[in-house]
Amino acid sequence: MAARYFFRRALGAIFVLWLAATLAFVALKLTPGDPAQALLAASGATPAEIAERRAHLGLDDPLLLQYGRYLAELVRLDLGESWLHGRPVGRMIVEQLPSTLALALAATAVAVLLGLLLGLPAALRRGTWLDTLATSCAVIGLSTPTYWSGLLAILVFSLYLRWFPSAGQGSPAHLVLPAAVLGFAMSGAIARVVRAQVAEVLSANYVIAAHAKGLTPRRVLFVHILRNAMGPALAVTALQFGFMLSGAVVTESVFARRGLGKLVVQAIIWRDLPVVRGVMLVAAIAFVLTSLVSDLARGWLDPRLREEQQ
Amino acid sequence: MAIRVRCVAVLPGLWHNSLWARGQLACAQKGGTSTKPMCAKSHNRFLVCLVLVAALLATLLAGCASRPTGQLRYGLTLAPSGIDPHVNASSELGIPLTSVYDTLIYLDPETGEFVPGLAERWEISGDGLAYTFYLKEGVKFHDGTAFDAEAVRFNLDRITSEALASQKARFMLGPYDRTEVVDDGTVRILLKQPYAPLMDSLSQVYLGMASPAAVQKWGADYQLHQVGTGPFVMAEYLPGDHLLLRPNPDYDWGPSVYRQRRARLAEIEFRFFTDAATRSPALESGEADVMGEIPPQDARRLESSTDLKVQVVPIPGVSLMFFLNMTRPPLDDLRVRQALLYGTDRKAIISTVFQDLSPLAYGPLAANTLGYDPAVQGYYPYDPEKAADLLAEAGWADSDGDGTLDKGGQRLVLDAVLMGWGSMPEASQLMASQWQALGVQVESRVVSYSEALQIAGEGMYHLIPFNLSGSDPDILRKFFHSTASFNWSRTNDAEMDGWLDEASRLTDRAQRVTLYGRVQHRVMEQALILPIRDYVNLNGVSSRVQDLRYDGQGWFPWLIDVGLAPAGK
Numbered sequence: 110m111a112a113r114y115f116f117r118r119a120l121g122a123i124f125v126l127w128l129a130a131t132l133a134f135v136a137l138k139l140t141p142g143d144p145a146q147a148l149l150a151a152s153g154a155t156p157a158e159i160a161e162r163r164a165h166l167g168l169d170d171p172l173l174l175q176y177g178r179y180l181a182e183l184v185r186l187d188l189g190e191s192w193l194h195g196r197p198v199g200r201m202i203v204e205q206l207p208s209t210l211a212l213a214l215a216a217t218a219v220a221v222l223l224g225l226l227l228g229l230p231a232a233l234r235r236g237t238w239l240d241t242l243a244t245s246c247a248v249i250g251l252s253t254p255t256y257w258s259g260l261l262a263i264l265v266f267s268l269y270l271r272w273f274p275s276a277g278q279g280s281p282a283h284l285v286l287p288a289a290v291l292g293f294a295m296s297g298a299i300a301r302v303v304r305a306q307v308a309e310v311l312s313a314n315y316v317i318a319a320h321a322k323g324l325t326p327r328r329v330l331f332v333h334i335l336r337n338a339m340g341p342a343l344a345v346t347a348l349q350f351g352f353m354l355s356g357a358v359v360t361e362s363v364f365a366r367r368g369l370g371k372l373v374v375q376a377i378i379w380r381d382l383p384v385v386r387g388v389m390l391v392a393a394i395a396f397v398l399t400s401l402v403s404d405l406a407r408g409w410l411d412p413r414l415r416e417e418q419q
Numbered sequence: 420m421a422i423r424v425r426c427v428a429v430l431p432g433l434w435h436n437s438l439w440a441r442g443q444l445a446c447a448q449k450g451g452t453s454t455k456p457m458c459a460k461s462h463n464r465f466l467v468c469l470v471l472v473a474a475l476l477a478t479l480l481a482g483c484a485s486r487p488t489g490q491l492r493y494g495l496t497l498a499p500s501g502i503d504p505h506v507n508a509s510s511e512l513g514i515p516l517t518s519v520y521d522t523l524i525y526l527d528p529e530t531g532e533f534v535p536g537l538a539e540r541w542e543i544s545g546d547g548l549a550y551t552f553y554l555k556e557g558v559k560f561h562d563g564t565a566f567d568a569e570a571v572r573f574n575l576d577r578i579t580s581e582a583l584a585s586q587k588a589r590f591m592l593g594p595y596d597r598t599e600v601v602d603d604g605t606v607r608i609l610l611k612q613p614y615a616p617l618m619d620s621l622s623q624v625y626l627g628m629a630s631p632a633a634v635q636k637w638g639a640d641y642q643l644h645q646v647g648t649g650p651f652v653m654a655e656y657l658p659g660d661h662l663l664l665r666p667n668p669d670y671d672w673g674p675s676v677y678r679q680r681r682a683r684l685a686e687i688e689f690r691f692f693t694d695a696a697t698r699s700p701a702l703e704s705g706e707a708d709v710m711g712e713i714p715p716q717d718a719r720r721l722e723s724s725t726d727l728k729v730q731v732v733p734i735p736g737v738s739l740m741f742f743l744n745m746t747r748p749p750l751d752d753l754r755v756r757q758a759l760l761y762g763t764d765r766k767a768i769i770s771t772v773f774q775d776l777s778p779l780a781y782g783p784l785a786a787n788t789l790g791y792d793p794a795v796q797g798y799y800p801y802d803p804e805k806a807a808d809l810l811a812e813a814g815w816a817d818s819d820g821d822g823t824l825d826k827g828g829q830r831l832v833l834d835a836v837l838m839g840w841g842s843m844p845e846a847s848q849l850m851a852s853q854w855q856a857l858g859v860q861v862e863s864r865v866v867s868y869s870e871a872l873q874i875a876g877e878g879m880y881h882l883i884p885f886n887l888s889g890s891d892p893d894i895l896r897k898f899f900h901s902t903a904s905f906n907w908s909r910t911n912d913a914e915m916d917g918w919l920d921e922a923s924r925l926t927d928r929a930q931r932v933t934l935y936g937r938v939q940h941r942v943m944e945q946a947l948i949l950p951i952r953d954y955v956n957l958n959g960v961s962s963r964v965q966d967l968r969y970d971g972q973g974w975f976p977w978l979i980d981v982g983l984a985p986a987g988k
Contacts, residue, residue, distance in 0.1 A: 142869025150872055150904045151887055152508050152587040153897055159904070162584065194501030195584060196639055204658050260696055267704045276701050277690050278660060362694040365701070367659030371693065375500060380869055 198387035213353035219292025228303025251297030259363035276365035306338035347403030354395035489983035494710035503642035508587035517975035520627025520647035526971035547613030560630035568606035591620035619891035734973035736888035738780035742907035756946035760799035762806030780950035790892035790935035824858035835863035908947035
């Protein structure tokens with residue numbers, strides 16, 4: 110049974126991957142601008158030399174042929190060489206991945222913590238000032254762009270208080286501000302889901318029954334309420350985590366961190382198709398994996414879902 | 420050598436003693452009665468120790484005065500798009516790598532002359548086709564291999580090979596043919612046609628000499644492990660994160676443009692700050708000692724700080740200017756183009772947008788570029804009345820009273836294509852508001868560089884601003900030759916093509932300067948461009964940084980000379 114489940118998931122994953130690859134290709138082809146010209150125009154290359162480079166990159170071939178070649182390389186997991194950097198794309202991604210992974214993990218930890226801290230009290234004390242306060246915090250988190258909150262954090266914690274470095278990476282201290290800023294931005298969505306779910310579960314019969322049985326409020330909260338309410342929150346978290354793995358470009362820029370986000374934005378600007386494809390592949394794999402893990406975890410948390418998975 | 424050995428011997432001793440002294444201090448502070456006798460007894464020892472430490476410190480300072488000390492943290496502004504100077508085109512890559520590589524010759528920015536680098540002298544054949552370089556002896560790459568004529572040939576072969584797909588260096592060689600090794604110490608570069616900018620090209624890091632052994636060893640990953648002959652060794656590079664330089668202990672073949680024979684700094688760390696808004700905070704919080712491309716508004720603020728200064732470095736090349744598309748009505752009328760120039764208060768743009776930190780541009784070349792003709796300063800002073808007259812003369816009038824001029828039912832609306840960097844949108848906005856008073860409307864769109872190139876190629880615009888740096892006036896050929904890739908004025912002037920072609924072939928500097936003078940006057944007479952400002956790089960620099968100077972390109976620091984005063988003054 111489990112084998113069939115995984116087969117179905119794998120099939121879905123391949124479809125997602127193909128769709129993402131195709132969308133990236135089409136989007137890059139639709140944006141105006143010629144990579145060969147962008148690379149060489151300022152260097153004094155003659156139009157003939159630029160045309161030569163264009164042919165060399167295969168950009169003169171019919172679109173379908175280019176698309177076919179693009180997919181064929183993807184199937185072989187041959188990420189090719191960056192047109193801009195002249196280096197293997199695989200290696201470039203491997204260089205940037207640890208930094209992105211560290212930020213994504215740290216920010217997710219912050220987001221889950223904050224999401225619970227804001228969402229739980231709001232749900233348990235609905236309609237009180239605590240609810241209003243927590244919900245407002247969540248909305249601020251959701252709607253504050255990270256380039257703004259990032260600069261504000263640098264201003265306060267780096268320039269004024271001098272607690273944390275404003276830029277770069279290397280020590281855990283470097284991770285604090287970017288993770289906090291990104292985590293805060295993510296926590297809004299999590300807090301809202303937690304609040305909604307917990308509020309719903311609170312009025313469920315089994316919770317009333319649990320209370321009636323005389324269980325301690327703490328036991329009711331952790332075993333009966335949270336376990337049942339966590340599923341959707343987990344799904345939201347996984348989605349955001351996957352999103353961050355493809356690069357939190359704004360946060361990376363503001364805090365001068367390296368990472369996949371900066372790599373892919375630069376590649377898009379220069380129409381560097383191999384790099385865009387490579388990062389997209391990583392992002393798609395990350396999404397597929399995190400959603401698989403989160404589904405399995407939800408199944409473990411909630412036996413009702415386990416039935417569906419089989 | 421002797422000095423260094425002594426320093427190493429002294430250091431462990433000092434370390435040991437200072438630890439010990441710290442222990443005694445702790446003892447003295449505790450001061451409990453039971454430990455008193457012991458502390459008193461050790462008090463003498465503590466004093467002796469203190470004297471010893473002082474003595475050692477004095478020796479150390481005296482002996483190590485010439486030893487590289489201090490770590491400089493240098494902020495780069497773009498995550499460079501690949502940093503192999505033979506392959507990539509970013510000007511940022513030269514900031515660290517100018518100190519990793521040596522070039523055959525150097526441009527002395529004070530005299531404008533080329534001075535010996537890895538080549539101690541050179542000859543140019545009468546027909547301008549053969550450049551013979553006589554190389555310095557005893558030069559070694561950081562990996563210990565010798566630099567010789569064969570290495571020069573290897574480098575030029577590498578740059579021009581199709582497999583490398585060079586984005587810049589290849590094209591700096593112009594009509595390059597091949598390189599001949601005459602003997603170990605003599606190398607000859609042969610051209611298919613005379614090409615005057617070659618010397619300027621050879622003085623730039625893009626044609627720096629890399630170790631053939633290292634290039635072959637690392638292959639596709641060479642750019643992470645670059646090896647040159649320069650005053651600094653590339654010790655570590657993690658793309659997008661940091662790059663470390665450490666002094667090359669063997670370096671003693673520096674060019675005369677360097678003031679120091681050896682590096683003064685023990686280490687230089689480069690980090691990348693892509694977001695303009697984060698640059699000055701990093702300086703102010705002390706996370707960077709030098710940071711380039713500070714936005715003008717921030718530069719004014721930094722200037723008021725006691726710990727920081729702003730070093731304004733003029734960049735030679737083509738000034739920031741709006742190209743006026745002379746093939747698209749109404750800009751096909753010379754009077755309309757001239758009216759736009761007379762009608763622009765460029766001084767206001769310089770003070771508002773560029774905080775008076777950039778020089779006003781009068782012509783296509785920045786004032787510190789070879790061949791700049793100061794006579795262009797006479798063209799098109801701000802004169803809105805003259806502008807209005809010229810427009811009226813060209814038949815434009817506000818017949819329907821809507822505030823915008825019209826002619827034959829056509830309103831005077833210009834389409835401006837802007838790229839988002841270099842304060843182009845801000846400058847354009849102010850210019851448009853000045854033109855509004857003349858009855859000229861501007862509709863602008865901000866696009867990416869690749870998109871701008873495409874729009875420019877199709878000719879569907881009235882105005883595009885651009886600037887490009889370069890120390891040789893041949894840069895004009897990229898913009899005003901009828902076949903040039905940046906011929907964004909869309910000029911087609913056979914006479915000007917002839918001047919530009921001829922000047923690119925002449926090796927006589929005076930003759931070249933005359934021809935470029937003619938080009939500058941023609942460009943301004945024809946009002947092909949609206950010049951705004953000469954580019955400057957605003958470097959925010961900690962006041963601890965000493966002797967930071969830049970090369971003839973204006974971008975690349977001569978890091979060998981740079982020192983760092985101890986923290987806390």
